[in-house]
Amino acid sequence: MFVPYASRAHEKMQEVLMDPSASGPEVHYYMIRGGSAKRNVTILEAGTVGGEYIKTYGHYHIGNLDETYTFVHGEGVVLQQKLVDMGNPGVVEEFKAIVVKAGDSSYMPPGFGHLMVNTGSTWLVMVDDSPVEGTQDSASMPGHADYEPVKKMQGFAYYVVDRGGKPALMKNTHYAEIQKSDFGGLPVVD
Ligand SMILES: [Fe+2]
Numbered sequence: 272m273f274v275p276y277a278s279r280a281h282e283k284m285q286e287v288l289m290d291p292s293a294s295g296p297e298v299h300y301y302m303i304r305g306g307s308a309k310r311n312v313t314i315l316e317a318g319t320v321g322g323e324y325i326k327t328y329g330h331y332h333i334g335n336l337d338e339t340y341t342f343v344h345g346e347g348v349v350l351q352q353k354l355v356d357m358g359n360p361g362v363v364e365e366f367k368a369i370v371v372k373a374g375d376s377s378y379m380p381p382g383f384g385h386l387m388v389n390t391g392s393t394w395l396v397m398v399d400d401s402p403v404e405g406t407q408d409s410a411s412m413p414g415h416a417d418y419e420p421v422k423k424m425q426g427f428a429y430y431v432v433d434r435g436g437k438p439a440l441m442k443n444t445h446y447a448e449i450q451k452s453d454f455g456g457l458p459v460v461d
Pocket residue numbers: 330332338379385401416
């Protein structure tokens with residue numbers, strides 16, 4: 272039976288944190304998956320873990336699937352990145368950071384991996400139209416999503432960190448090359 276609710280625990284998120292040894296909330300985010308018809312709801316915890324704002328794990332889609340996220344509460348940052356070659360996750364063709372708030376939508380084009388970051392003081396609540404597949408655990412790890420390249424690189428090309436109460440980007444040094452970047456007006460810090 273498909274159970275639509277799932278949560279992402281700190282233990283799993285440690286794979287992709289800037290500082291995997293930092294302590295954080297037991298659950299980083301909550302998911303209710305209704306698919307393209309009923310929509311999927313994600314609620315991100317507020318706060319930071321080792322100086323990094325709480326985020327979703329991040330994934331690439333398998334195949335040509337796109338999706339649109341609508342933000343219904345809070346404020347955050349969307350990260351999108353496209354690899355030159357899916358077999359070589361350390362070389363990024365294009366990286367984008369997009370600042371979002373309640374009322375905004377963000378389109379995730381095919382080929383662009385994506386994750387969402389909560390940079391506000393409240394929950395960040397978002398709704399998306401991604402399909403639900405029939406596998407038992409698809410509420411937590413949907414079958415159309417590839418998490419491995421993100422795990423391999425310990426996250427995306429930049430981490431979103433707290434600098435004096437405001438979001439900034441910090442490079443993930445595991446990445447060898449980032450060919451094109453749009454930081455969306457966010458500062459880049461060391
Ligand atoms: Fe997705």
